[in-house]
Amino acid sequence: MNTLFDLLPEPAGSGRAGASPAGSAHDHADLLDDLNPAQRAAVEHQGRPLLVVAGAGSGKTRVLTRRIAYLLAARDVHPGQIMAITFTNKAAAEMRERVADLVGRRAGPMWVSTFHSMCVRLLRREAKTLEMTSNFSIYDADDSRRLMTLVGRDLDLDPKRYSARALATHVSNWKNELIDPDAAAQAAASDFDRKAAEAYREYQRRLVQAGAMDFDDLIMRTVELFQAFPDVAEHYRRRFRHVLVDEYQDTNHAQYTLVRELVGTEPTESGPAPSELCVVGDADQSIYAFRGATIRNIEEFERDFPNARSILLEQNYRSTQTILSAANAVIARNSGRRDKRLWTDAGDGERIVGYVADNEHDEAAFVAGEIDALADRGEAKYSDVAVFYRTNNQSRVFEEIFIRLGLPYRVVGGVRFYERKEVRDALAYLRVLSNPEDTVSLRRILNVPKRGIGDRAEAVVATHAERERISFAAALRDAVDGRVPLLNPRSQKAITAFVELVDGLRELVDEGTDVADVLEAVLDRTGYRAELEESRDPQDATRLENLDELVTVAREFTEFAQTVQAESAGQDGDDAGETVDDLDEDVGVPEPGSLPAFLERVSLVADADSIPSPDGGEDGEDGEDGDDDQGVVTLMTVHTAKGLEYPVVFCTGWEDGVFPHLRALGEPKELAEERRLAYVAITRAQRRLYVSRALVRTAWGQPMSNPASRFLDEIPEELVDWRRQEPTRQARSPREATTWGRRPGTGSDSAQAGLAAGGMRTTSFQGFSAPRRGDAWKNTVALKLDVGDRVNHDKYGLGTVVATEGAGPRATATIDFGSAGTVRLMLIGSVPMVKL
Ligand SMILES: Nc1ncnc2c1ncn2[C@@H]1O[C@H](COP(=O)(O)OP(=O)(O)OP(=O)(O)O)[C@@H](O)[C@H]1O
C-alpha cells in the first residue's frame, strides 16, 4: 500500500520527483505549446489577481500546473515562493507529480497541499506565537462529536434536543464563517442558538485545554494568526509570492479570508506588494455547500480583489460531444447561473448507455458485465473505469459482485481504514503519548482494553478536573496521589497502573524509538492484541489484521522519511545560490519520521478524501500494476471524483431519493446542489458514459421502490441507448422484491441471493465463464463460497453454506454443520475447509 505516501505533502520533489530526470529540459516554449490561446494567456499572465472560470474539462487544473512550471522556468521564481492549494490530498499529490514531471527535482520546497495541511504546517511553525504546543492534536469529525457529547452532558443539555451531532454542525458552521463564541452568543436569536453558543464556548475551552484543534480550527486559527500578528502575515507574504488555488468554487468564507490574508490586497508601507494570486473554478461544480462553500467567492472575485482579471475557457478537451451535451442539458435546469457553452472537437462518440435494473444487485451485475465485456473486447482496461454512487454505503453491492467475479477493484473512501474502532484506539494511544493533554484520546483509551476504570471513576476524575480547572490528565495524576475525593481504592489502583503504563510507553517515544515499535509496544503492553487474539469472534481477526496494517503503515512511514532525508541530504547542492529571503523550513515542523509527524499525516489523510482501505484491494500507481496491465476498477462517491477523469464512467443509482438525495427533494437549494453533483459526475467521463437505476433498492433494511432520477429525464432522449427499460407491465411491488432480494431464514440480502434473482437474467452476465482471479485478490480471498455450496471442515465436518456476507478480508460464510451447529467463519487465511 503506497497510498499514504502519495499524500505526503513534503518535501515535494525530493522523493517521487527523483524518478524524473533532474531539471528536465522543458523550456518555456514547450510549456506553452499545447495550450490554447486563452490557457496560454492565463499561464503567462503577470501581476494582478487572476480568475480562470470555465466548465468542466476545459483545462483549469492544467493551466494551474502549467503556470507553476512556467513560473519556475520562465520567470525565475523560486519553488519556495509558491503555494498551491487544492481540495483533496489526491489532487495535491497529483499536482505535485505533474509539476515534478515538468520541472524535475526543482519542485523541492514548493508547498502544494490542501487548505488543512497548509494550515497545520503554518500553525506548527507559529505555535509559540499562539502560545500553544506545536504537538497539538487534530480532531476529526468523530473526535469533535465525542468532545461535544462530553460538553453537552456537563452543560446538562437534553441530548434529544441538542444532539452532539447537531451542536457540532452548528459550531462548524460558525467557524466556517469565522464567528467566535462571543460573536455567536451575541448573534444568537433562538433558544437553540443560545445553547449552541454556550456549548461552542465550552467546547472551545476544552479543545484549548486538550491542546487540540478540529478541522475548522485549522483554518480559523490561521486566519486569526494572520490578523492578530501582522508581522507574521507579512513574513508569509514575503515568502509566498505566488498563491494558486484550484476548485475555488468550493472555498468557504474562512478559506477565502485566509487566501486574502495570505496574498494581501494592498501594499503596506513597509510590507511587500500583494502576492500574485491565481484561482480557477467552475460555479457549476460547487458541491460543498454543506461545509459552507459559497460560489459568492467566484462571483465576487472582481470585487474582492480590485483590478482583477478574468479569463474564460470554453473548449473542453476531456469528453465527447454526447457526454457534454448531456451534462449541459442537466445543468441548464439550474436557475440563476451564468450560461456557458462548452464545446469539444472530439466528435459525438458513443451514445450514453442506459439501464434500468430490477434491483441493486441486478444493477451491479450489469455494471460488472459491461466492464468485463469492455475489457474482453480490449476497449478499456480496468483502470480506465470508474463506478460512481451517491453515498458510500452503495459500494457494498458492487464490492460483493466484483469479488465473486474476481474483478479487481479498489474503493476510494468508504468505511475508512482510519475510522475503524481498533485503528482509532491505537491512534488514540499514540496521540496521548505525543500530546499528554489530549483529553478526548485519553478518555477514549482510559478503559480500553478493560482495566477496571469504570464510568463512575471516570466521572469522578472528570468532576475533579472541572472543579480544580485542571486538565483531565492532571486530574488522573491527582488520583494517583490520592488527591481525588470519592475515588474508591480499586479505581485508584487501576488508574495508577494506567498512568504508569502510559509513562512507560512515553519513555520509548522520548528515547526516539521508531513509531512502528512504539505502536507494537502499545498493542502488547496494554493487552489489546492479546485480547483480540483470544477472541473467537471472526471480526476480531479482521481487527488484528487492521492493526497489523497500521503497524506496516507506521513502518513504511519511518522508512520513507529516512529515504527522503537521505535523498535530500544528497541533493543539498541543487538549490545553492537560489535562496529566498528565508527558507527556515523546519521551524515547528515535526521531525520527519517522528511520532508527531506520523500523527499529522494520519489525521490529514482522513480529510476530504481518503486512502483506499487496505481491504479495498491493493493499488499501485493509479491501479496500473496488474500483471496483465489491466489495473483495477475504481469505486467512489461523486464527491470524491471531483477533478478526476476516466475513459469509462458508470453513474449508478440514478433514482429520486438516492440521487438526488432524499434530503434534497422539495428543497430547491439542495436540489440545485445535487444537480451540480450530477454535472460533476457526467463530466468525469471521457469516452463512454453509463447511467443506471434500480426499480427497487434496499435501504435501511427495507426494499424501496424508487422512481427514476429527474436528472435522467433531463438528458435528451436521443443521446441515450437504453439497453433495458422499465417493464411496461404493472410495476413490481416492493413486497414482491423482498422475496427476490432475500432468502427466507438468513435475513441477509447477500450478493448471492440477489444474483439468483435479478442478476442471472441479464444477458451480459452470461458472458462470464469461470471467475477469474483479479490481482487485487491474490492473497486475500482463500475460498469463494456461495449459498448452497457444500463444504468439508476439518473440525466441524460436512456442512452447507446458508449465507455469505462481507467482502475481501471481511468475507464470512454462515455454514450449517448439522449436529455440529451453525457457524459463521472467516473465508480468508488458512481456512481448514474445502469446497466439495
Ligand atoms: N490545450 C489542451 N490540449 C490538449 N489537452 C488538454 C488541453 N487542455 C486540457 N487538456 C486535457 O483535458 C483534460 C481536462 O483538463 P483539466 O483536468 O485540467 O480540466 P479542468 O478544467 O480542471 O476540469 P474539472 O473542472 O473537471 O476540474 C485533461 O486530460 C487535460 O490534460
Ligand SMILES: [Mg+2]
Ligand atoms: Mg480541475
